[in-house]
Amino acid sequence: MSRFHRSPLAVAASAGALLALSACGSGTDTAAAPAAGGPIKVEASDTACNVSVGTANAGNVTFEITNKGTKVTEFYLYAEGDRIMGEVENIAPGLNRRLIVEVADAGKYQATCKPGMTGNGIRNDFTVTGGAAKQNDTNALKAEATKSYASYVANNSAALEEQTGKFVELVKAGKVAEAKAAYASTRIYYERIEPVAEKFGDLDPAIDFREADIEAGQQFTGFHRLEKDLWVSGLQADSSQIADKLLTDVKDLVAKSKTLDLTALDLANGAKGLMDEVATGKITGEEEAFSHTDLWDFQANLDGSKAAIASLRPILQEGDPALVATLDKEFANVQALLTKQAVGDGFKLYTELSPDQIKEFASAVDALSEPLSKVAEVVAK
Amino acid sequence: MTSPDPGQADHVDQSAVSRRRLFGLAGAGVALVGVGAAAGYGVDQITGNSPAQAASGTIDFHGEHQAGIVTPTQQNLHFAALDVTTKDRDKLVKLLRTWTDAARRMTSGQEVVPGGAIGGAPEAPPGDTGEALDLPASSLTLTIGFGPSLFDDRFGLAAKRPAALIDLPLFPKDKLDPARSGGDLCIQACADDPQVAVHAVRNLVRLGFGVTEVRWSQLGFGRSASTTRAQPTPRNLFGFKDGTNNIKAEDADFLRDQVWVTEADGQPWMAGGSFLVARRIRMHIETWDREPLEGQENIVGRTKGTGAALGQAAEFDPVDLHVNGAGGEPVIATDSHIRLASHETLNGARILRRGYNFVDGSDGVGHLEAGLFFLAFNRDTRKQYVPMQNALSSKDSMMEYLQHTGSAHFAVPPGPKPGTSWGDALFA
Numbered sequence: 001m002s003r004f005h006r007s008p009l010a011v012a013a014s015a016g017a018l019l020a021l022s023a024c025g026s027g028t029d030t031a032a033a034p035a036a037g038g039p040i041k042v043e044a045s046d047t048a049c050n051v052s053v054g055t056a057n058a059g060n061v062t063f064e065i066t067n068k069g070t071k072v073t074e075f076y077l078y079a080e081g082d083r084i085m086g087e088v089e090n091i092a093p094g095l096n097r098r099l100i101v102e103v104a105d106a107g108k109y110q111a112t113c114k115p116g117m118t119g120n121g122i123r124n125d126f127t128v129t130g131g132a133a134k135q136n137d138t139n140a141l142k143a144e145a146t147k148s149y150a151s152y153v154a155n156n157s158a159a160l161e162e163q164t165g166k167f168v169e170l171v172k173a174g175k176v177a178e179a180k181a182a183y184a185s186t187r188i189y190y191e192r193i194e195p196v197a198e199k200f201g202d203l204d205p206a207i208d209f210r211e212a213d214i215e216a217g218q219q220f221t222g223f224h225r226l227e228k229d230l231w232v233s234g235l236q237a238d239s240s241q242i243a244d245k246l247l248t249d250v251k252d253l254v255a256k257s258k259t260l261d262l263t264a265l266d267l268a269n270g271a272k273g274l275m276d277e278v279a280t281g282k283i284t285g286e287e288e289a290f291s292h293t294d295l296w297d298f299q300a301n302l303d304g305s306k307a308a309i310a311s312l313r314p315i316l317q318e319g320d321p322a323l324v325a326t327l328d329k330e331f332a333n334v335q336a337l338l339t340k341q342a343v344g345d346g347f348k349l350y351t352e353l354s355p356d357q358i359k360e361f362a363s364a365v366d367a368l369s370e371p372l373s374k375v376a377e378v379v380a381k
Numbered sequence: 382m383t384s385p386d387p388g389q390a391d392h393v394d395q396s397a398v399s400r401r402r403l404f405g406l407a408g409a410g411v412a413l414v415g416v417g418a419a420a421g422y423g424v425d426q427i428t429g430n431s432p433a434q435a436a437s438g439t440i441d442f443h444g445e446h447q448a449g450i451v452t453p454t455q456q457n458l459h460f461a462a463l464d465v466t467t468k469d470r471d472k473l474v475k476l477l478r479t480w481t482d483a484a485r486r487m488t489s490g491q492e493v494v495p496g497g498a499i500g501g502a503p504e505a506p507p508g509d510t511g512e513a514l515d516l517p518a519s520s521l522t523l524t525i526g527f528g529p530s531l532f533d534d535r536f537g538l539a540a541k542r543p544a545a546l547i548d549l550p551l552f553p554k555d556k557l558d559p560a561r562s563g564g565d566l567c568i569q570a571c572a573d574d575p576q577v578a579v580h581a582v583r584n585l586v587r588l589g590f591g592v593t594e595v596r597w598s599q600l601g602f603g604r605s606a607s608t609t610r611a612q613p614t615p616r617n618l619f620g621f622k623d624g625t626n627n628i629k630a631e632d633a634d635f636l637r638d639q640v641w642v643t644e645a646d647g648q649p650w651m652a653g654g655s656f657l658v659a660r661r662i663r664m665h666i667e668t669w670d671r672e673p674l675e676g677q678e679n680i681v682g683r684t685k686g687t688g689a690a691l692g693q694a695a696e697f698d699p700v701d702l703h704v705n706g707a708g709g710e711p712v713i714a715t716d717s718h719i720r721l722a723s724h725e726t727l728n729g730a731r732i733l734r735r736g737y738n739f740v741d742g743s744d745g746v747g748h749l750e751a752g753l754f755f756l757a758f759n760r761d762t763r764k765q766y767v768p769m770q771n772a773l774s775s776k777d778s779m780m781e782y783l784q785h786t787g788s789a790h791f792a793v794p795p796g797p798k799p800g801t802s803w804g805d806a807l808f809a
Contacts, residue, residue: 062694086712089703099704100692215553215775269673276668280781283746286556355745362746366667373671 038062039098042111044091045069049113049122058106058131063099065113067091074114076121077101085109089117106131141315142264142379149267149311153193156304157254160189164250168243171226171235180230184293184346187223190250191300192307194277195270196257203256206249210289222246224289231290264312268376271308274301275369283362285350295347298361299338305372306331312379319378323371330368337364438573439518442488444796445653446641449522450733450758451630453609455571458601458737459578460659460754461586462528462564462789463593470536470808476592477804480525480585481797490518493584510587513580521577523585524569525803526657526791531565541807543648545656545761546792552774552785561661561787564596569657569756571735575602597787599661601737601754608735614688614696618664618738618751619782621681622688625696626719628733639731639765640758650806653795656762658732660755660770661739661787667748669782680778682719690719702726716778722769730765732757752786762790 039062041052046069065075065088072092077085077099086101103109106129114121163186170179190197190208197204205213207222214220220228221242229239262270281287282298309316309327316324337360341348353361440448465473483493492498498511532542551557568585572578579600586595605617606624610631617623628635644652669677678684678691688696692704692712702720704712713720724731736755744750759765774780794806 083707084705084709085707087705087709088701089705091703097701097703098693098698100694101706212556213553213775215771216550218775269676272671276671276781279668280665359746362748366747369668369671373673376673 039064042066042075042113043068044073044075044113044115046071046115047122049075049111049124051111051124051126054125055127055129056103058103058128061101061103061128063101063111064096065091065099066096067093069093069115071116074117074121075099076110076112076114077103077126078110078112078123080108103128104131139264141318145264145267145311145315146262149262149308152307152311153196153257153260156189156193157196157257160186160193161250161254163189164247168247171230171243172240174235176230176235179226180291183223183227183230183291184288184296187293188296188300188303190223191297192304193257194301194304195266195273196260196262197253199260200253200256203249203253207246207253210287212286212289222249227288227290264315264379265376267308267312268379271305271312271375272369272372274305274308275365275372277301279362279365279369282350283358283365288350292349292351293347294350295338295341299347302331302334302338309372309375312375316375316378319381320374323374323378326371327368327375330364330371334361334364334368337361438520439489440520440522442485442523443798446655447522447524447793447796448488449524449569449571450640450655450735450793451608451636452520452522452571453612453630454604454606454615454735455520455522455578456573456602456604457571457575457578458604458754458756459570459575459582459598460601460756461568461570461582461598462596462659463566463568463586463589464596465531465535465565465592466594467592468535469592472592473536474802474804474808476589477525477808478802479588481802481804483585483588484523484581484803485797487513487581487584488518488521488523490521493588510580510584512583513577516574516577516580519572519574519577521570521572521581523581524571524657524793526567526569526793527807528564528566528789528791530563538807541648541650543642543646543651543656543792545642545646545763546790547763547767549658549762549788549790550767552770554774554780554783555785555788557788558786561597561599562789564789564791566593567657567659567789567791575600599659599739599754599787600741601739603738605736605738605753606734608733617736617753618666618740619669619677619681621677621683621685622696623736623753624734625683625688626700626723626731628731635731636733639760640733642760646761650809651792651794654806655733655758655760655793656766657791657793658755658757658759658762658766659787659789659791660785662753662755663750663784663786664752665748665782665784666751672782679714680717680782682713682717691717700725714778716776718773718777718779721772721777727765727769727772730759730769732759732765732769752783758793 040056042063042065043050044065044067063075063077067073070093072090074087074089074091076087079085085103086099088097088099091097109126109128111124111126112121163182167179167182167186170182194208197207208224209220209222210224211220211228223246225242226239226246229235278298278301282294282301285292285294287297288294313324338347341353341357440452442448467473487493492509494508497509498507498514501508529542529546529548532538532546568582570578570581572581582598586593604615606627607614608627608630610629614622614625628640640655642651642654642656672680674685683690689698690700690713692701693699700713700719700723702711702713702723702725706712720726734755734757736753736757739754740749740751742750757766794803797803
């Protein structure tokens with residue numbers, strides 16, 4: 001889903017990738033505007049890797065690789081420490097392929113062919129000159145923002161693990177009424193930090209897929225499967241297994257989320273993505289198809305979005321104070337509408353809302369989402 | 382008469398024979414000069430299979446295959462799915478003949494019946510509804526298809542149902558509205574003037590009362606695919622070029638292998654035909670419009686400006702799925718639309734798309750009810766469309782902005798010859 005993973009995964013383990021990511025900014029100057037010179041010809045064979053030019057100016061560098069050998073080959077541009085700047089795989093004998101790679105920083109690189117696609121490859125020193133001096137990405141405000149949001153994620157993921165544990169116990173004990181009562185308030189912690197979960201490909205579907213999302217032959221697992229059991233079909237023979245798996249997946253997620261290194265831009269896109277989630281899933285009543293507890297999720301998405309914006313606030317205040325004022329107003333407006341539907345610690349069911357009330361929510365969410373979508377630009381400046 | 386695009390209408394007006402034959406041969410001569418001087422604009426919209434067709438804005442109704450498949454995609458669509466209301470096979474066969482004659486006339490720019498809108502008895506309602514009276518043929522094509530439900534026990538057609546004419550499975554994230562799905566028959570009307578397309582469907586529907594009725598219908602206002610190399614690639618409502626890698630009229634091998642059914646495929650009556658998949662795809666344009674440009678491009682797998690695949694420089698540069706960027710991450714993401722829809726990912730399967738953009742009013746909660754009415758022709762839906770859509774529905778990051786709300790599947794018989802009927806092959 002759209003939240004964070006539009007940019008390559010930024011996991012602490014691959015700190016190299018992170019640096020490259022932050023260095024290349026918003027990436028709007030793509031292939032259409034190659035930097036200096038024409039394409040650099042690379043003639044690859046089983047034993048040689050002839051690169052026509054050994055230097056290039058910083059910017060987009062285009063390589064045209066021809067495989068004149070008999071083995072399938074690959075071509076890489078490595079930065080120091082074998083950090084991959086770009087690569088083309090599976091170049092069959094006789095084929096021409098192209099690699100356009102964005103090299104923002106001057107420095108020493110290695111243009112490398114890998115005949116047979118194994119081993120260290122045949123390496124050529126490749127020098128990039130010019131370009132901006134390496135940007136210092138330790139913008140204090142951005143660092144502060146991501147740190148602050150990381151602690152929000154940590155708090156909520158800890159609560160998610162704890163509450164899921166309790167919920168799972170109730171399901172396994174066959175305590176249907178109590179499990180139903182705990183369902184929506186457990187999911188809150190997931191919905192607040194959903195963009196983080198979506199960073200980890202398989203976990204979000206396993207934990208949060210709706211029945212309508214399932215492919216033929218795929219197993220229906222996670223919260224919504226238990227939701228269906230609790231509200232509609234009754235506990236099934238495998239409900240306990242599903243519950244155990246849910247807890248395992250949640251624990252996995254919580255562990256992985258600790259390694260996640262988010263950027264300020266991730267926060268901006270996450271804040272927007274959470275409200276998109278409200279617009280397409282909660283306002284339509286599609287998320288909680290059996291329990292109709294969509295407004296709990298709505299509130300949690302709103303909380304999560306607000307938290308991300310709160311972390312970014314000093315940056316936004318500096319870059320666009322009027323936007324901050326608009327966001328404050330629109331967040332408050334949506335919150336006021338939700339509060340009107342509050343019942344005790346929770347909310348009315350989706351099915352108890354009138355069409356007019358749904359329309360009112362939709363309008364308020366649109367009015368908030370539009371300025372939210374402008375946050376990324378301010379952060380990227 | 383008001384046309385949505387005066388430039389285009391003027392052009393065709395000069396060049397075409399209107400239903401009332403207001404323009405004589407001299408007019409057609411002028412038009413030929415006009416075509417030559419048009420410097421590319423509008424030419425693709427009226428170019429038929431021959432220079433003569435280009436001059437008249439008329440697409441030949443007859444042929445080995447029905448028109449409206451590889452025909453250069455016209456600007457406008459009116460698509461109608463119909464149910465047969467009678468159990469009388471003869472009535473249905475007779476209607477198909479009547480429809481074929483009417484289609485033959487309308488696609489050549491004539492009124493639906495001789496005498497038409499104003500030439501009949503004053504005491505009788507006009508035989509033609511009249512709204513296309515002063516309009517030329519406008520490259521009108523009419524294409525018929527038979528839905529799976531036609532092959533039940535009503536008309537003795539069960540044994541003639543092609544194996545490939547499956548009831549489409551429910552794909553992940555489908556939210557199908559039965560009132561926008563299915564149908565015993567379909568009529569696809571495409572034209573460069575929306576009124577001409579609507580006129581054609583309306584008059585065929587009228588001829589069908591007592592035998593057929595409209596189940597659902599869909600207007601499309603801008604083509605979202607090209608079917609010839611001469612046509613520039615249009616943009617869909619996400620603002621991206623759509624159909625760059627579509628099967629085109631020039632791709633003889635792909636048409637033979639991936640579009641046209643052969644006798645050997647199991648049902649001889651379908652030889653020269655194809656299978657049509659129609660999907661109404663709602664696009665959540667409001668949330669899409671809030672997605673950063675970079676995100677949009679990563680979802681699609683192409684740049685928004687030129688339409689070049691990510692990692693390439695120009696629109697028609699071959700897509701390379703094996704290029705990785707910083708950190709070894711694929712430049713065309715694993716969940717991007719063009720990777721999942723690629724023939725390389727799908728064991729060589731391709732389809733011929735012929736979809737249209739639509740905006741059907743609003744959704745009642747403050748948004749435009751906008752999207753893409755997806756039309757695709759393929760030789761075996763089980764091997765082409767179904768695996769492709771399964772991959773897209775389950776993995777495509779674009780699905781977050783899409784919802785499939787209507788679905789239908791039709792067997793499109795081969796093209797009629799002069800004097801034959803659309804129903805001849807099936808009801809022989």
